[in-house]
Amino acid sequence: MAALGTAGALTAGAAACSNPEDGGSGGRGTGTSAVVGIAYEPETLSPLLGFGKDGNSKIFDGLLALDADMRLKPALAAALPEVSADGLTYTYRLRQGVTFSDGKPFAAKDVVFTYRTVLDARTNNASKSELDAVKDVRAVGDDTVVFTLKYPYAPFAQRTVHPIVPEHALAGQDVNTGPFTTKPVGTGPYVLTGWSRGEKLSFTANPSYWGGKPAVEKFTMAVIKDDDVRATRLRAGELDGAILPPNLAK
Numbered sequence: 001m002a003a004l005g006t007a008g009a010l011t012a013g014a015a016a017c018s019n020p021e022d023g024g025s026g027g028r029g030t031g032t033s034a035v036v037g038i039a040y041e042p043e044t045l046s047p048l049l050g051f052g053k054d055g056n057s058k059i060f061d062g063l064l065a066l067d068a069d070m071r072l073k074p075a076l077a078a079a080l081p082e083v084s085a086d087g088l089t090y091t092y093r094l095r096q097g098v099t100f101s102d103g104k105p106f107a108a109k110d111v112v113f114t115y116r117t118v119l120d121a122r123t124n125n126a127s128k129s130e131l132d133a134v135k136d137v138r139a140v141g142d143d144t145v146v147f148t149l150k151y152p153y154a155p156f157a158q159r160t161v162h163p164i165v166p167e168h169a170l171a172g173q174d175v176n177t178g179p180f181t182t183k184p185v186g187t188g189p190y191v192l193t194g195w196s197r198g199e200k201l202s203f204t205a206n207p208s209y210w211g212g213k214p215a216v217e218k219f220t221m222a223v224i225k226d227d228d229v230r231a232t233r234l235r236a237g238e239l240d241g242a243i244l245p246p247n248l249a250k
Contacts, residue, residue, distance in 0.1 A: 047163035055161030087152030108139035
């Protein structure tokens with residue numbers, strides 16, 4: 001899944017959107033569905049274990065997001081953070097009226113839960129060192145989160161594209177092995193509707209998304225390990241986009 005945002009090149013085909021129900025095996029859609037060919041599927045869909053940590057998940061949102069020019073913009077936060085003069089305190093005011101895909105409200109406690117769980121030594125997140133500067137994170141009411149750093153760390157705001165998970169959905173679960181790892185609940189523009197291991201991941205638009213329901217209603221990530229096969233299927237119009245190495249993308 002990380003490859004979708006960072007590795008190789010995402011090349012779009014000129015054909016009309018394919019039918020996502022077939023996993024990208026052919027057929028034309030109505031323009032409200034899309035199929036993208038990927039090389040590798042994720043091991044987990046839990047941000048607590050590293051999924052979407054760079055802000056490229058479609059199921060979750062972070063406090064901040066990256067725009068098309070890779071500049072930070074507010075997401076679950078209502079504005080960019082207020083940073084203290086010494087660079088040790090980052091205060092985020094949260095967006096109001098946001099709900100998770102299960103209908104439960106998003107609040108500051110979910111942000112605190114997410115970051116504290118990632119940093120917990122018992123959580124199997126290989127990327128937690130990226131948040132090593134965090135000394136403490138606390139909620140101030142339901143709509144404000146304050147991070148205190150151990151030392152000034154200029155890139156910290158960019159780390160807060162990290163996806164936020166709902167505390168209530170993980171109650172009583174082992175965060176490393178529980179059902180949330182394959183059946184996630186988030187605030188993002190899409191909801192996972194199916195995962196056929198080694199074949200495809202299927203998503204549908206979240207009708208209650210705070211940013212407005214996406215125009216593409218159904219989205220499928222087809223797992224196609226061979227680069228040449230992905231390129232061939234893209235040329236044939238069976239895929240609407242594909243992750244390809246530079247030589248094939250060209």
